[in-house]
Amino acid sequence: MKILTRFTATIVTSLALTSAGWAQDPIKIALLHGLSGSSFEAFSKQAQTGFELGLEYATGGTNEINGRPIEVIIKDTQFKPDVARAVLAEAYGDDEVLLAVGATSSGVTKGMLPIAEEYEKILIVEPAVADSLTGPDSNRYVFKTSRNSSMDMQAQAIALQPDENLFVATLAEDYAFGRDGIEAFKTALEGSGATVVTEEYVPQGTADFTAATERMFNALKDKEGRKVILVYVAGGGDAPGKIQALDPDRYGIEISMGGHILPVLPTYKRFPGMEGAVYYYYEAYDNPVNNWLVKTHMERFDSPPDFFTAGGMSAALAVVKTLQTATSYDTENLITAMEGMSWDTPKGVMTFRPEDHQALQSMVHFKIRVDEDVEWAIPDLVRIIEADEMNIPIGRNNN
Structure with missing residues (x-):
């Protein structure tokens, strides 16, 4: 008996097999993410919307390749x-999918x-x-369209403009996402003169x-210079x-953090x-893919796309x-075909x-x-930090 009942996501009505003239079997793709059991469910739903829109965009609305x-085929990991x-x-074996995309939580995905x-x-x-998802414990069948912790933290370090007068205390959750992120942040600060005075890790939830805050205050309060608590939760x-x-x-302590969902x-x-770094904000990028995504998302959902929406779309564009x-x-x-491949996304070119x-x-x-007329705080673009400005460590070597 199967672990979970599967169902096929109807991306648009043209996905249904309505034409007897279609002689070829469908290309089966599994989309795995948490749909129950966590506050991260919102991330999953955004990624699914983006994936569906990405397939539509990349195939010109035909949903054929x-x-x-x-x-x-949607699968719920339940986190x-x-x-x-x-x-x-089950997806690889019973469902015979060609490939799979997922998942939401780093800890779950690692397994x-x-x-x-x-x-x-x-x-x-x-x-x-x-x-770690592309690290030594990964393997050559794994590709990663999402950004990684090193990108988050190197971009965050660049946004802080670190020098010898910067002192930072960090707060993160005690699992792969948090610990990888803080390790990447410390690596990004190397050679800048900035100092991480303490690291605090708290359980998820x-x-x-x-x-934790009092310990960070005590570590920072007597420092002479710019004092920052970096929140990576x-x-x-x-x-x-x-x-x-x-x-x-x-x-004299300030708070810094990356951007977040709307x-x-x-x-x-x-x-x-406050200045920081974020994976995506819908107004930050001006390119044909993002312009289509923003326009289409506004028309269909009466709201702009969020950054996991952009991520899901990027994954679909890579698949196509x-x-x-x-x-x-x-x-x-x-x-x-995938190794070294470059493709257009809402964020520009990925490779x-x-x-x-x-x-x-x-x-x-x-x-x-x-802006009091806008529901959320606006992360105005200071500048795009290009990929070649970040020295992202190689997780494993497939050669």
Whole structure:
């Protein structure tokens, strides 16, 4: 008996097999992400919307590749590593998908990597972030369209303009995403003269940050120079707001953090003028793909696309280009087509680095502006941080 009931996502009505004249079998793609059991569910839903829009855009609305219809099979990981492994195995085995895309949580996704190797089929990681997903424990069947923690943190370090007068305390969640991120941030600061004075890690789901905040205050308060608490927390709990409520201003301490999804940005109104880095903001990029995405999303959902929407679209665009250019759909030929491949996305051009299959991409340096007529704080573009400005460590070497 299968672990979960599968269903096919109808991307647009043309995806249904309504024409008896279609002689070729559909191209089956599994989309795996958490649809129940976590506050991260919103990320999953954005990624799915973006993936569907990406297939539509890349195929000119036909949802066909080389004359074959696309069939997307949705699997719910429930944000549990054991469930994720089971449903990925089910997708590769029972469902006979060509490739899979997922998942949402870095910790959950890490458990899926060996399944791709066991079945010798492609897994495109989106939207999970941790560096370790293309690290030594990964394998040659894994490609990653999502940004990684090193990109988050190198861009964040660039936005802070570090020098010997900068002192930073970090706060992150105690799992792969948080620890990889802080390690990347420290690496990005090397040679700048800046100092990380303490690192605080809290369990996922933490709601009380008082003790961690007091320890960060004590580590920073007597330093001579610019004093910053860097918050790198993906989940709920409102860590920045609770730190702000404990009055860091009395010690001359400021808060810095990366951008977030639109539903969270209203909370950034408490931090006007704050600078940081973010993966995507819909007004930051001006290119044909992003312009289509913004226009279409506004028309269909009466709201702009969020950054996991852009990520899902980028993954779909990578899938379509791969299948349009590969000499065959044998896994080895897919790998050959993908290694070093560049493709257009809402963020501009991305490129799969051959060595570890991480997609190199730009980031956005922003400064928060508050407009009372806008529901959320606006991360105004300071500049685009291009991929070649960041020295992203190679996670593994496939050669």
